[in-house]
Amino acid sequence: MLYLIGLGLSEKDLSLKAFELLNNIKNIYVDTYTNYFDFDLLWLEKALNKKVIPLSREDIEKIPTFLEIAKSEDVALLVSGDPLVATTHTDILLRAMKNGVQTKIFHASSIYSAIAETGLHIYRFGKTASIPYPEENYFPRSFYDVVIENKERNLHTMLLLDVKREKNLFMNPKEAIDILIKIDEDRKIKEIIIISRISHDTQRILYGDIYELAKFDNEFYGLPPHTLVVPADLHFAEEEYLLSLAEIYKNSKNK
Ligand SMILES: C[S@@+](CC[C@H](N)C(=O)[O-])C[C@H]1O[C@@H](n2cnc3c(N)ncnc32)[C@H](O)[C@@H]1O
CATH class of the missing domain: 3.40.1010.10 (Tetrapyrrole methylase, N-terminal domain)
Structure with missing residues (x-):
């Protein structure tokens, strides 16, 4: 067995x-x-x-x-x-x-249910995608199409980050944000949520403008595992919960 x-x-x-x-x-x-x-x-x-x-x-x-x-x-x-x-x-x-x-x-x-710790309603998540490490001559972008499709349907997107254990590479939110910004030429992604080490003592939830969060380095985000969420329009109950528990990085000039 x-x-x-x-x-x-x-x-x-x-x-x-x-x-x-x-x-x-x-x-x-x-x-x-x-x-x-x-x-x-x-x-x-x-x-x-x-x-x-x-x-x-x-x-x-x-x-x-x-x-x-x-x-x-x-x-x-x-x-x-x-x-x-x-x-x-x-x-x-x-x-x-x-x-x-x-x-x-x-x-x-699982990350699939623990993601609800953000306060986002689980039934409002669309298709999940993973952000892979770009390779020489290959810059995958299918995860971005998933984000946009979900956005058009007003659904949240959970983005899992690449794990390449053989090479001891575990994608950091900083790397993921840089990849997203590079692909998102029309600046359709305004805000993101970052969930790090859910269920560990060092668990952390960050929420803010993608360009504000891009200012921090790998060290700021700490050890893996991390997951990103590109939120749809937040329901007021989702927003109230998220704002009450996350570290917020918003800049009114980005509005
Ligand atoms: C291939 S998935 C495996 C998911 C696992 N089987 C589960 O049910 O949670 C690995 C990815 O899930 C996410 N992840 C797993 N555990 C996590 C945690 N504790 N906190 C945040 N993200 C996590 C990360 O994006 C990680 O790269």
Whole structure:
């Protein structure tokens, strides 16, 4: 059996049900490449008194040893957030099923629901997009089209930031804002919200004019993970909540 288990957004967000199951499983792996992984799994290794083996993208996509083991033994694959949200793990489940391995999913807290901490109503979000790192001769912009389509429908856009664990690159809001400003020649994006390290002690929510927020450097925004939101017109209840909890960076001259 392959158990796909969500770790949630921070240390100890793992469900009690999952923890109890892990006590009885010998083969425990953790996907370290789909998110910035700063929470210490030592507590889990100590609590379970067994090793948790980290897996890279290559281990998971190209050499699925854990799937071979899962044919005859129980295997747990731990994933940050919810295992089926904004990741490629449905592919693993399909491969398991094709190999005759039974699967079970343990859900957990996710950026997709935690984003509501901004006060924005979850049902007013349109399609989500990711901002990738530009590459030599390739400057992707499809995420910008998503922002504009959502804006036209008066929907918020959640923008996930690129994670390239192999190169130790985790996109900072400053880099994301610079990319957005470069693409947004007609200046259609006026305001953004930045949500950093949700569910961590250092959680932070910033709201303001994109050009004001562009003035800060990487250090100001701190460690990943971060998510950006390009808000639609705010409902008064959304605005009241957001203004009451966010750090505000507005400049009346930008109006
Ligand atoms: C590929 S997604 C993985 C999402 C994860 N499976 C989940 O359910 O939350 C990774 C991206 O989600 C966002 N993210 C994940 N955890 C976050 C957190 N605690 N605070 C802010 N953004 C987060 C970041 O944009 C990060 O680059």
